Amino acid sequence: MKCSKCNREAVYHARYSGRYYCKKHFNELVEKRFKETVKRYRLIEKGERIAVGVSGGKDSVVLMHLLAKLLERFPFELVAITIDEGIAGYRPPSIEVARRNAKKLGVEHRIYSFKEYIGFTLDETVEVMGSFERGERVGACSYCGVWRRWLLNYAARDVEADKLAVGHNLDDEVQMFLMNLLRGDVARLGRTGPYYEEVHPELVPRIKPLRETPEKEIVLYAVLNGIEVDLSECPYAVEAFRAEIRDWINEMEEEHPGTKYQLLRSYDKLFPLIARTYTKKTGELNRCKICGQPTTGEICKACQFRLQVEKKAREMGLTFRVE
Ligand SMILES: [Zn+2]
Numbered sequence: 001m002k003c004s005k006c007n008r009e010a011v012y013h014a015r016y017s018g019r020y021y022c023k024k025h026f027n028e029l030v031e032k033r034f035k036e037t038v039k040r041y042r043l044i045e046k047g048e049r050i051a052v053g054v055s056g057g058k059d060s061v062v063l064m065h066l067l068a069k070l071l072e073r074f075p076f077e078l079v080a081i082t083i084d085e086g087i088a089g090y091r092p093p094s095i096e097v098a099r100r101n102a103k104k105l106g107v108e109h110r111i112y113s114f115k116e117y118i119g120f121t122l123d124e125t126v127e128v129m130g131s132f133e134r135g136e137r138v139g140a141c142s143y144c145g146v147w148r149r150w151l152l153n154y155a156a157r158d159v160e161a162d163k164l165a166v167g168h169n170l171d172d173e174v175q176m177f178l179m180n181l182l183r184g185d186v187a188r189l190g191r192t193g194p195y196y197e198e199v200h201p202e203l204v205p206r207i208k209p210l211r212e213t214p215e216k217e218i219v220l221y222a223v224l225n226g227i228e229v230d231l232s233e234c235p236y237a238v239e240a241f242r243a244e245i246r247d248w249i250n251e252m253e254e255e256h257p258g259t260k261y262q263l264l265r266s267y268d269k270l271f272p273l274i275a276r277t278y279t280k281k282t283g284e285l286n287r288c289k290i291c292g293q294p295t296t297g298e299i300c301k302a303c304q305f306r307l308q309v310e311k312k313a314r315e316m317g318l319t320f321r322v323e
């Protein structure tokens with residue numbers, strides 16, 4: 001098949017639009033959409049300092065490359081942040097991938113570890129608290145998700161970033177939309193829509209410049225441009241529900257190309273209505289009594305989890321934390 005824009009051989013068929021793309025025009029498609037998303041929702045303003053969370057996985061690495069490319073034509077500052085959860089065998093190689101990419105692009109790179117800022121690695125936490133696999137109540141993903149969010153915000157503030165860019169793609173976004181609908185958790189959908197919102201002065205606003213880009217195109221972009229990414233999956237990840245939703249959406253997309261974009265558009269139309277009804281305003285949020293980060297209660301979830309693990313570790317006679 002030939003490219004729909006020129007005479008070269010096509011490397012990609014976008015079924016949602018019916019178009020074929022050669023390498024050059026495929027790159028143009030991805031880069032242009034990224035730039036337009038940033039511009040349309042004013043995700044980055046001139047002179048702002050943007051922290052990009054880079055795990056070493058395809059989404060965050062491609063995002064860093066696109067942001068670095070944008071830097072060539074638009075004045076802002078870029079710093080990369082990697083969270084080291086402390087997962088032996090999985091994290092160290094992906095951190096190296098993040099480091100090599102940042103170095104290649106000349107982007108400042110900082111690493112923040114659970115061990116240093118929370119007190120335990122994720123492996124140690126699982127050792128103390130048990131895991132789903134062993135039939136215990138809270139799985140590693142619960143701790144990891146809460147702490148990662150907390151530490152990313154801590155790190156973004158530490159590097160004095162105005163905003164935090166994360167690598168969520170179109171597939172992540174529509175999976176999240178459907179998952180929350182199916183769980184009846186509509187309030188959660190009012191948190192991060194197409195644009196960012198200043199929720200609290202202590203909370204660095206998040207932006208998702210890849211939310212309009214299908215996962216498939218991110219993978220192909222990395223491959224075509226020789227970008228090194230880490231494709232291994234976290235050994236603790238057992239989110240069966242998300243996997244079911246993902247497969248179902250992919251089947252729908254196969255039968256009815258464009259489904260993912262339609263879902264995203266529905267979410268974007270609903271977002272302002274949901275946000276208006278459910279989002280807590282600055283005045284309604286407290287500061288955590290321990291760490292100062294915003295919370296609806298007295299002590300934030302990250303600190304609650306930390307106290308829980310410390311307590312159980314003490315009961316077990318384990319000392320991970322130097323106090
Ligand atoms: Zn072409």
Ligand SMILES: [Zn+2]
Nearest residue numbers: 288291300303
């Ligand atoms: Zn706290």
